[in-house]
Amino acid sequence: MTQATIRVFSRKLFAIGRMPVSALRGLWQYRRRGRISQRVWTNLLGAHCASNGRSTTVLSLITRMIRPPRKPRSVDGLLGHFDVERQR
Numbered sequence: 368m369t370q371a372t373i374r375v376f377s378r379k380l381f382a383i384g385r386m387p388v389s390a391l392r393g394l395w396q397y398r399r400r401g402r403i404s405q406r407v408w409t410n411l412l413g414a415h416c417a418s419n420g421r422s423t424t425v426l427s428l429i430t431r432m433i434r435p436p437r438k439p440r441s442v443d444g445l446l447g448h449f450d451v452e453r454q455r
Contacts, residue, residue, distance in 0.1 A: 379417035386414035386422050 389410035393403040414422040439451045 382413040382417040390426055
C-alpha cells in the first residue's frame, strides 16, 4: 500500500472510531440546549462519509428504539383532512 492509501484509510478509521463519542456528545448537547455544535455535526458527517452512510443507519436504528415514530391518526392541516389510510 502507498503512503496516501494508508493516510486515507487511517483518517476514515479515526472518523468512524470517534462517531460513538460524537453521537453521545450531540445527544447531550441537544437535550441541554436544543441543538448540537458545529464540531459534533462535522464529526458525525465525517463518520457518515467515511462509512458510506452505515454510521447514519446505525444511529437511526438506535434513535428509533429510543423514540419510536408516532402512532398513525387522522390529521387536519393546510392541505385538508387525511385519515390513516390516506397517509399510507
